[in-house]
Amino acid sequence: MSSSHDPEAASAETSxxxxxxxxxxxxxxxxxxxxxxxxxxDYFAILGVSRAATADEIRDAFFERSKTFHPDRYFKKELGPxxxxxxxxxxxIVAAHDVLRDxxxxxxxxxxxSDTTSSAKPSPFATRPKPAAKPAAATPGARGSSLRNRLGxxxxxxxxxxLQKQLEQSRAxxxxxxxxxxxxxxxxxWARAAQLVELAxxxxxxxxxxxxxxxxxxxxxxxxxxxxxxxxxxLLLHGDRAGAAELLEEAAQLMPxxxxxxxxxxxxxxxxxGDLAKAALxxxxxxxxxxxxxxxxxALAAVYRQSGExxxxxxxxxxxxxxxxxxxxxxxxxxxx
Amino acid sequence: MSRxxxxxxxxxxxxxxILEEGQPVVIPNTGGYKTTPSIFAVTEEGKRLVGHxxxxxxxxxxxxxxxxxxxxxxxSFDSPEVASFKSLxxxxxxxxxxxDVRVRVAGRVYTIPEISGIVLREMKRVAEEYLGDTxxxxxxxxxxxxxxxxxxxxxxxxxxxxxxxxxxxxxxTAAALAYGFGRDKTxxxxxxxxxxxxxxxxxxxxxxGVIEVLATNGDTQLGGEDFDRRIVQFLLSSFKExxxxxxxxxxxxxxxxxxxxxxxxCDLSQVASSEINLPFIAADAEENALHMSxxxxxxxxxxxxxxxxxxxxxxxxxxxxxxxxxxxxxxQVLLVGGQTRMPLxxxxxxxLFGKTPHKGVNPDEVVAVGAAxxxxxxxxxxxxxxxxxxxxxxxxxxxxxxxxxxxIDRNTTVPTSRQEIFTTTRxxxxxxxxxxxxxxxxxxxxxxxxxxxxxxxxxxxxxxxxEIEVTFDIDANGIVSVSARDLxxxxxxxxxVNPRGTLSPEEIERLARQYDQGNxxxxxx
Numbered sequence: 001m002s003s004s005h006d007p008e009a010a011s012a013e014t015s016x017x018x019x020x021x022x023x024x025x026x027x028x029x030x031x032x033x034x035x036x037x038x039x040x041x042d043y044f045a046i047l048g049v050s051r052a053a054t055a056d057e058i059r060d061a062f063f064e065r066s067k068t069f070h071p072d073r074y075f076k077k078e079l080g081p082x083x084x085x086x087x088x089x090x091x092x093i094v095a096a097h098d099v100l101r102d103x104x105x106x107x108x109x110x111x112x113x114s115d116t117t118s119s120a121k122p123s124p125f126a127t128r129p130k131p132a133a134k135p136a137a138a139t140p141g142a143r144g145s146s147l148r149n150r151l152g153x154x155x156x157x158x159x160x161x162x163l164q165k166q167l168e169q170s171r172a173x174x175x176x177x178x179x180x181x182x183x184x185x186x187x188x189x190w191a192r193a194a195q196l197v198e199l200a201x202x203x204x205x206x207x208x209x210x211x212x213x214x215x216x217x218x219x220x221x222x223x224x225x226x227x228x229x230x231x232x233x234x235l236l237l238h239g240d241r242a243g244a245a246e247l248l249e250e251a252a253q254l255m256p257x258x259x260x261x262x263x264x265x266x267x268x269x270x271x272x273x274g275d276l277a278k279a280a281l282x283x284x285x286x287x288x289x290x291x292x293x294x295x296x297x298x299a300l301a302a303v304y305r306q307s308g309e310x311x312x313x314x315x316x317x318x319x320x321x322x323x324x325x326x327x328x329x330x331x332x333x334x335x336x337x
Numbered sequence: 338m339s340r341x342x343x344x345x346x347x348x349x350x351x352x353x354x355i356l357e358e359g360q361p362v363v364i365p366n367t368g369g370y371k372t373t374p375s376i377f378a379v380t381e382e383g384k385r386l387v388g389h390x391x392x393x394x395x396x397x398x399x400x401x402x403x404x405x406x407x408x409x410x411x412x413s414f415d416s417p418e419v420a421s422f423k424s425l426x427x428x429x430x431x432x433x434x435x436x437d438v439r440v441r442v443a444g445r446v447y448t449i450p451e452i453s454g455i456v457l458r459e460m461k462r463v464a465e466e467y468l469g470d471t472x473x474x475x476x477x478x479x480x481x482x483x484x485x486x487x488x489x490x491x492x493x494x495x496x497x498x499x500x501x502x503x504x505x506x507x508x509x510t511a512a513a514l515a516y517g518f519g520r521d522k523t524x525x526x527x528x529x530x531x532x533x534x535x536x537x538x539x540x541x542x543x544x545x546g547v548i549e550v551l552a553t554n555g556d557t558q559l560g561g562e563d564f565d566r567r568i569v570q571f572l573l574s575s576f577k578e579x580x581x582x583x584x585x586x587x588x589x590x591x592x593x594x595x596x597x598x599x600x601x602x603c604d605l606s607q608v609a610s611s612e613i614n615l616p617f618i619a620a621d622a623e624e625n626a627l628h629m630s631x632x633x634x635x636x637x638x639x640x641x642x643x644x645x646x647x648x649x650x651x652x653x654x655x656x657x658x659x660x661x662x663x664x665x666x667x668x669q670v671l672l673v674g675g676q677t678r679m680p681l682x683x684x685x686x687x688x689l690f691g692k693t694p695h696k697g698v699n700p701d702e703v704v705a706v707g708a709a710x711x712x713x714x715x716x717x718x719x720x721x722x723x724x725x726x727x728x729x730x731x732x733x734x735x736x737x738x739x740x741x742x743x744x745i746d747r748n749t750t751v752p753t754s755r756q757e758i759f760t761t762t763r764x765x766x767x768x769x770x771x772x773x774x775x776x777x778x779x780x781x782x783x784x785x786x787x788x789x790x791x792x793x794x795x796x797x798x799x800x801x802x803x804e805i806e807v808t809f810d811i812d813a814n815g816i817v818s819v820s821a822r823d824l825x826x827x828x829x830x831x832x833x834v835n836p837r838g839t840l841s842p843e844e845i846e847r848l849a850r851q852y853d854q855g856n857x858x859x860x861x862x
Contacts, residue, residue, distance in 0.1 A: 063547040066725055071813040075715040087752055087812060094750045199738055202760055202801055
């Protein structure tokens, strides 16, 4: 809420008398009092009905409140800071009506109300039908509630209610996405399925079933995707080699346990004069995944030679030499080092 | 203080009304008619005509006579609606710079808001002549199911006409306002509004001086014009069968067929059969004149158009569902729009709602009367009926995977605000784009984009971590604002969604001034 919706600010502004306000003083006071008290009022209090009210009583109460607080009633009037307050009050009246008119929402809302809440307090709404016949008394504890007010015009109870509703909505959404994901999974579209499970998790991060399903689907989706990316990378190898390297890197991220892939990427990065640190990283990965493949060792050594780290190059070459003492190429490389 | 008028800007006809000493009055034009055809034409001599004069010369000047422009309002040139409509129009469409539809009349290209503006200006003039005073403000009605672009274009048309629009209200709601005026009964009313170009249905709760819209639904591409078209097509094919000649490419013949079809349709609401006689409609290869003479029975007409009427069933059902009422709970059904005069429509409605429709309102005038009542309610110190309205279409944002996350459902009472928490979908994502959409599709791309903005500066972190609170707010004027706030940092970003028409404010201003000078628009009732 912007500060213009703040009742304290409103009264301060009017008291400076710079803003003309075409509303009776008594009604102004009522609006200020209401805006202040609003956070502490439950929906029944907002409409001024008892918890046992019938549907007709709720409708009639909503209509009565509408006649007093609907902004259209004051369409041509100068309202100054009261315009915002009036709208906020009316929005809450609408929200109260939306919940209480619906049997299910009303039942679940009523359950969230603790028995000690506001119903015992005198209503800050002036008695109708004589509009604004008496100024609303400032509610006790106004300081505390006006602070909450600034934080968003909502009482903790109501925030809880709306959060709960949101949570339910989110869960329902998550569930929908998850079901769609299962459909794609059944048809073998792993990528789509993974995407939708992730979406479901974004809405409902705590659902165990989603995590389990994702654990199953994601590796397959990644394999599919990596294969796809790799195919594209192969196509680029003879043309846009930097582009190919990018694609290979994506594939390597998707398939962190594919030693060949890491090796290939490392080699390519070295060949095109790319990022040597990265080349070393993927070279190390290939070696770590398969310690006894001398191609990986040789390639990694070449990277380290290029990056000016002969110690590391020597280490890998020596290991390679142990693997195949007859390899002339390795011996030559060791000698030049 | 100058008075505020209510205008029903219809597809085929427009109507203007005002509240005089608390009583609604429908203002007749200089020809004595209470409705004015929404038609604009330019004659061979370059004279501009509006209303009845434009309609009278339509047959001889079909190419330069624009009717049913409302069906093109707020639509893009390449939309399927325009494509299907285009082939049947005798006048020429042109593409505007923003992919908007324009029309070419006598060598000049007009925007759609301009054409509607010319019609509105005529309605304003009719009111001014009656009142003997200038009029600057109005309440205008639109189909309930118009989207934001269509409403905004209507607003632009009002400005071009030199009118400040206090409010745009929905046609069925206006009809209900007129019906409920001076009646203090608590009842549930359904409005079945089948006009020239659009169909709307609204369900309203009345009582205690308040009219609350419970639900509204509709189809912006279904109306009386479609009924006429069915007849035209029937005539074309029977002529082709008989004479072996296709008249579809002949603009003048088409215009004559259209007029004759509309007339036959209206006749058939009163009589059981109607003869369509069009002498010299075409010539054969030997230059012999060909005539058309067809007898159309009410039964045949009903057969041709029953599918159109049937199409409204599902729409009414959706409105029932949204309003959470059943047909049995409806106390009164109002028929609005000229097409509801058709006996087939009346039988259908009676069967659908299980009761005979209310007969007390004039389907051609009731919408303008309702607009006038709302105009008085907003502009005067009166305890007139208060209208509690809803937003007709759902609002939300686009989310990951091209989904549409709905924050405000259609038929939500306004003013209102709603919040929901969203999160990021990639690791270390530092910005989110909020795309504000309107529509009913689950797929974001199928809905209308109202605006977009970016919330940046989200601290880096794993995906799903940040909490971004998105708030939608609609005020009583229907203006939508959207804000997004990162709950961790408090960083926020917002926009007021000002649906932009295709004309800039400067262009609108220029056009308004141009038509203000007035001498180039020659109109006499």
